Amino acid sequence: MVKVEIISTVKTAQTQNGLRHNDYLRYRRYCAKRLRRLREAVDFMLGRGKFEHKEITPEQCQDPRFLQMLLFNSERAWAYAMQLRQHLSSSISSKTKRHLLTRLRKAVKWADKLEECINSVGDVKSTLEGQAYRAMMTGNLYLEEQAWESARDQFLAAQAVLGKLREVADSIEVVGINEKLTHLEPMIMYCQHQLGNEVSTEELLALRYSQTPEAQLLDAQIESLLAEARQQKLQSAGEITFRDKTYTVKNEKARTALQKAEEVFLAMQKVHKKLDMYTEAFAHFDEAIKWIKKEKDEKASLGDIGEANVWGQLLEAVQQMKKSRIVERNLHLAELSIQKFDSSEVDSVIKGTKPKGKPQEIVKIYDTILNSVRELGDQEKENEIRGIRAYYMALVHLYNDKLLEAYALLQRCVELNNTSHEVRELMVKLQAGLAIRGSPPDISNLSLTEQTHLFPPSLEPVQCKPVFFDLAFDSIEYPNLQDRIKPKGIFSTIKGFFGR
Numbered sequence: 001m002v003k004v005e006i007i008s009t010v011k012t013a014q015t016q017n018g019l020r021h022n023d024y025l026r027y028r029r030y031c032a033k034r035l036r037r038l039r040e041a042v043d044f045m046l047g048r049g050k051f052e053h054k055e056i057t058p059e060q061c062q063d064p065r066f067l068q069m070l071l072f073n074s075e076r077a078w079a080y081a082m083q084l085r086q087h088l089s090s091s092i093s094s095k096t097k098r099h100l101l102t103r104l105r106k107a108v109k110w111a112d113k114l115e116e117c118i119n120s121v122g123d124v125k126s127t128l129e130g131q132a133y134r135a136m137m138t139g140n141l142y143l144e145e146q147a148w149e150s151a152r153d154q155f156l157a158a159q160a161v162l163g164k165l166r167e168v169a170d171s172i173e174v175v176g177i178n179e180k181l182t183h184l185e186p187m188i189m190y191c192q193h194q195l196g197n198e199v200s201t202e203e204l205l206a207l208r209y210s211q212t213p214e215a216q217l218l219d220a221q222i223e224s225l226l227a228e229a230r231q232q233k234l235q236s237a238g239e240i241t242f243r244d245k246t247y248t249v250k251n252e253k254a255r256t257a258l259q260k261a262e263e264v265f266l267a268m269q270k271v272h273k274k275l276d277m278y279t280e281a282f283a284h285f286d287e288a289i290k291w292i293k294k295e296k297d298e299k300a301s302l303g304d305i306g307e308a309n310v311w312g313q314l315l316e317a318v319q320q321m322k323k324s325r326i327v328e329r330n331l332h333l334a335e336l337s338i339q340k341f342d343s344s345e346v347d348s349v350i351k352g353t354k355p356k357g358k359p360q361e362i363v364k365i366y367d368t369i370l371n372s373v374r375e376l377g378d379q380e381k382e383n384e385i386r387g388i389r390a391y392y393m394a395l396v397h398l399y400n401d402k403l404l405e406a407y408a409l410l411q412r413c414v415e416l417n418n419t420s421h422e423v424r425e426l427m428v429k430l431q432a433g434l435a436i437r438g439s440p441p442d443i444s445n446l447s448l449t450e451q452t453h454l455f456p457p458s459l460e461p462v463q464c465k466p467v468f469f470d471l472a473f474d475s476i477e478y479p480n481l482q483d484r485i486k487p488k489g490i491f492s493t494i495k496g497f498f499g500r
Helices: 006-016 024-042 064-090 094-121 124-144 148-168 171-194 201-208 214-236 252-268 275-301 305-340 343-350 359-376 379-399 403-415 421-437 490-499
Strands: 239-242 245-248
Touching: 006 024, 006 064, 006 124, 006 171, 024 064, 064 094, 064 124, 094 124, 124 148, 124 171, 148 171, 239 305, 245 305, 252 275, 275 305, 305 359, 359 379, 379 403, 379 421, 403 421
Parallel strands: none
Antiparallel strands: 239 245
């Protein structure tokens, strides 16, 4: 029996050849090159100069390379369809739509042939993978044709087969199977929504930002459903609440932009990679600020100071909302930096070993966060950030072999209510390190002095630099040096020329 690992092969090929960045053209070219290498390896060329049609038979599939040829034929057609889908999302064309359906049908044709050959020569596990792969390809075709019930049935069939396959797969293969199951869930949910079942906005957003290759087919459809939900909200509500104050947003474009930003933050709760989504949300905030500022300027130009002040208050509230989200984004960046930071070096640093980590990068991020929190005026949050920043400043001094300064900063952490396990543990280690290095000073009296002068100092006007005039130049008689100048003649010129 022939063994073919379809799911792991497809996962590796897609991950390493462009699909991490949704580059379907690169993946299609990879599939074409892989097909040619396979044909040359098994001497199954389709003619030279003139095309010769050849069918792959189950007898030939005793060699697993023929099954890989069927697989990558299907993958190439599917990648071409997805590439056309990207073009179709930017410019609608009936010709491109027909071409897209043709390529999906071609992918289904090769997937059917693959399942047929695997059923003849493959083992049980390969047969299950072939059935799941064919069901997913067929579901993608029905989904594009808007045959919702047939698409749902195919996705459910693929889900059931993958569930059985997961029971007999090893731990490495289970990772790829779980990934496919995760991709199938939103597709099934979307089909059920089209068949009349109720699906919440949060579920649609989870599908919209799932960033799976399968969900790319639904991008335009999901956006239209979300637009309908926004229109219903526009008719029913037009208020935002920030810091226990309610503001009415009467500008429809600004309200829509704020709703889009809210949708991004709702979808962000179920996504691991959040940085790109923060950028998208900030773009929506900027659009809302633009329209609100335009309304404020128009009211001010008409002399309606009362309404202009109301729009100004709304503008300030939206700007504060954006700043609070910026703080949230920077805190997420700090978490990512802390995850990369190796805190196990602390013990070796206390003993005198040169460290490799750079806590300065984390301190820089918290400096940015601290400035943003000060603009918001949240004193409690500011003290919390200062406590965390003081801990990493202590690590900076520790890595520079300044144990006393590090211990003083840890005491500041305690003053700012940062009494985490890391702070307490590091204080104990520093006490031990100071005792090991010699007679320890009285660390109980260590404290950081408050800053008495502003740094950098403020600018102050100073007197201009005086201009000095050389008044003695005209009163000095300089000596005559003409007699010291040597006369120049033709011989001296020639000598000087050759002397060079």
